[in-house]
Structure formats: C-alpha cells, structure tokens
Amino acid sequence: MKITCIPVGAIAANCYLITSDGAGLVIDPGDWTPELEQKLSPSFDKIQWILLTHRHADHLMAAARLQEKTGAKVAIHVDDAAGLLDPNVSLSVSMGVFAEPQRPVRPDLLLKDKDTLTCGPLHIQVLHTPGHSAGGVCFLIDDGGSPALFTGDTLFAGEVGRTDLPSGDYATLMASVARLRDLPGDYPVYPGHGPASILSRERASNPYMKDVTL
Secondary structure, eight states: OEEEEEEETTTTEEEEEEEETTEEEEEOOOSOOHHHHHHHGGGTTTEEEEEOSSSOGGGTTTHHHHHHHHOOEEEEEGGGGGGGTOHHHHTHHHHOOOSSOOOOOOOSEEEOTTOEEEETTEEEEEEEOOSSSTTOEEEEEESSSOOEEEEETTEETTEEOOOOSTTOOHHHHHHHHHHHHTSSSOOEEEESSSOOEEHHHHHHHOHHHHSOOO
C-alpha cells in the first residue's frame, strides 16, 4: 500500500492518495490546485473511490472535479452529506479562501459506522467519530500488510479537532478520541492537517487522548 500525502489550499488540508496493485482511492480532496491535479493525474485511471472524512470545505472542495476526471464514487457519512450540496453547511463561503466556488456533488454512498468497502486489495473500515462534526469518520485501511488510520479532523499529532463549528461537540469528540485510543493494536496515523503520527505515540503523549475519561 502506497500512501501519498498532498497538503492543499490555504488551510493546508491533507489529501491522501492510497494505491495498491493497480487500484486507488483519494481521501479528502480539498481545494482543486495545480499541485493536487499534478499529483493525482497519473493515477486518474486507478482511482475508484473519493472518501470524505467530514463535511468541511477544506476537505471536499475538489470532490466534484475529481469525480469528473476519474468517474470515482463519492462517499461521506450520512450525517455530513449536506456539506457536499450546501456551501453554508460546508462553510466554503465563510472560509472564503478557495480557488473557485464550491461545485455540488451528490454522494454515491452514505456511510455508517462499521461499514466496510473494498477497492482492489484495499479493505476500508469506517469508524464514525463525531465531535468535530456530526458525521465525522476515520478510515482504517489495509491491503493485507500494515493497516493505517486516517483520522480527518478528529485526531492530530498532539492535538484534536476543534468543536466550536456547527454540529461540533466537545464531549462527543472526547468519546470519539477514546474510541480511537482503545482500538486494538498500533497504526500509523494520518490526520487531516499536520504531520503523521503513530497511535501508540498519541496514546502516550497526546493530552486529549491520554487524559480522557468517560
């Protein structure tokens, strides 16, 4: 499994291209920048899924264009799906930092907790982790080798996502963080912003994960 991280846009949201054995998917294609198109275009014929961790514009603004280029299916949690159609829900208007206005796209699949998807040899498990937004999710992805955890804006290296935006809730986010903490095993962590980490490191040093009690 090859993982390519592409920070995009003024907010530097991490877009991920994951490929394995001729199949590929993209997580959180943010602003449609020349760099994003350049990095993704060699894999346009491989990309089968566009997976979105949550409703916010910095993680989904390029979904419509990428679907046009690849024919890939778009998936988002049912509780955040309105963000793909309404720029007020995605906050693209209030953020005001994108290369072009939001282009609506209808999701092909509405995700729920514990859903599983396949993309060639890639196996994707959906973990509903609300708190930053009502429909926030993480993706645990494996191709039979070493699984990796993609956490969107739920968990960062040493931090967690903000909860002061519409549908955010701190107590709910802490429950989601505890769920990630209690996952069996250890995984590389690829967040929605900032550097990658390792789940064991976050368990030991992230104050929000280390000290959370439910």
